[in-house]
Amino acid sequence: MWQNSVTLLTLLAEPIFFLAAAIVLTVVGIKLAAYLKSARDLANARRAQIENSREEKTRNHREDGAKGTE
Secondary structure: OHHHHHHHHHHHHHHHHHHHHHHHHHHHHHHHHHHHHHHHHHHHHHHHHHHHHHHHHHHHHHHHHHHHHO
């Protein structure tokens, strides 16, 4: 009887291992995708902040120049 259970365990070990590996890789992939999306969003926000700062500096420079000519 115990030989049957060992044989069954042996037969199921490989599929169970691959199923577990697939689950782990899926979870890791989801976490990595979320991290990369977060990093992309942060980079886009920083890029927009730099662009807004440039525009504000240009606007202030124009306003200062216009005040000087009056």
